[in-house]
Amino acid sequence: MDKIDLSEVCQNYRARVIRVTPLDDYYLLETNRGPKELHVWPRVDVMRWSFAWRERLARQGFREVERFIRTRESKPYVLVGKQGVTMTDHLRKVDSYPSTVYTSYQCGRVVAMMHQSQQESNLLAGIDYLQQEQMKAETEWTRAKALVESFRSKYRREKGEKRWVAGLMDPLLQRMERSTIMLGSDSIAADSVGVSHRDLFRDNWGLVSGKLHLRGFFRPALSVQQRDVASYLRDVYLRNQDLQQVDSFLDGYEEVKPLSYGDYTLLLAFMARPREIWKSVESYVKRVAVNEDVPITGIEQALLSQQSIDTLLRHIADRAERPRSEGIHEPL
Incomplete structure (x- = not known):
């Protein structure tokens, strides 16, 4: 897991963080706006590309995709040095889809x-x-x-x-x-x-x-x-x-x-x-x-x-x- 200053990053968002749990590839945040995920991107260009296709997909009519939550300044991500950080909603209950x-x-x-x-x-x-x-x-x-x-x-x-x-x-x-x-x-x-x-x-x-x-x-x-x-x-x-x-x-x-x-x-x-x-x-x-x-x-x-x-x-x-x-x- 990449080491970043979580408190500084979280200040960019409107959600108030109650608890942080580091997991294998993201940080799970309990906030006053529900559970969130904080992801660190080693490549900023890939992060920007990922943001762009998620937004286009939602505009095409498929909104059931993890989209990046905007910061207080309406930015879709936070830059920390040469890395990028994004916040998304955490889905507590995800069932396997039927193979049909x-x-x-x-x-x-x-x-x-x-x-x-x-x-x-x-x-x-x-x-x-x-x-x-x-x-x-x-x-x-x-x-x-x-x-x-x-x-x-x-x-x-x-x-x-x-x-x-x-x-x-x-x-x-x-x-x-x-x-x-x-x-x-x-x-x-x-x-x-x-x-x-x-x-x-x-x-x-x-x-x-x-x-x-x-x-x-x-x-x-x-x-x-x-x-x-x-x-x-x-x-x-x-x-x-x-x-x-x-x-x-x-x-x-x-x-x-x-x-x-x-x-x-x-x-x-x-x-x-x-x-x-x-x-x-x-x-x-x-x-x-x-x-x-x-x-x-x-x-x-x-x-x-x-x-x-x-x-x-x-x-x-x-x-x-x-x-x-x-x-x-x-x-x-």
Whole structure:
């Protein structure tokens, strides 16, 4: 938790603070105007960007989002040195929202509205974050190739589990290569790439008094909007294995913000990255290298998850191809 002078910060607001409780990533304030949250932002530009999209989203008609409370001088935040501080209402009772086709449709619409709001800002450039994702994918692929070569050179004559792990490596590298190539596809229009949060999950939603609320994003890691959607759909599908909810989310999203062929290409590029398998294989190889007794259960679990993700990938790739009629594209 960042150390700041809370008493000085709180004097900027009309609320009288009764008690302060430091939590993992914010300060919980009991005030004469109800419970509040005080958040410290290490990056002021991200804080300003976050304020702007929340206000635009509310103006679009979705007000169930945590908005920044104004100071006595009507400012939406307080600057403390090189950091920013915001105050929001604290929601005491937040219920889990039901995982249904209808709520997926609602979520899709709201996320599209949020992305539209974020894309209207010129504070952050989407192409910069896409290039970061491309560089990261290239770096991971290069590291994976080196790790595979090292493992094979040392254990090429082994049998049993090590041989089984070695058999996974070519498909792993092929998936990483494909994801990297798709991230740099010519179908992606640079001027259409917007900035959003790197990962959107079901935890960012909740029910408050029966209404769907969008929550969090106070210390966001940023990326492009298609990664936001990819993370959410991965999360949803791995939980319930329901492709209807996936389609319902995308239907709601495209009703507000249609997805281009390039958008689908990016979406699939992020989904195609074999994250769980790569992490589990990398961990296994590193521990084997120092003669640790390593179980393969983590890799087996990652493979099961990947089977589900493959089903999701095929479904979304089919959806991307079906309505497209403008010319011939390389199959996703």
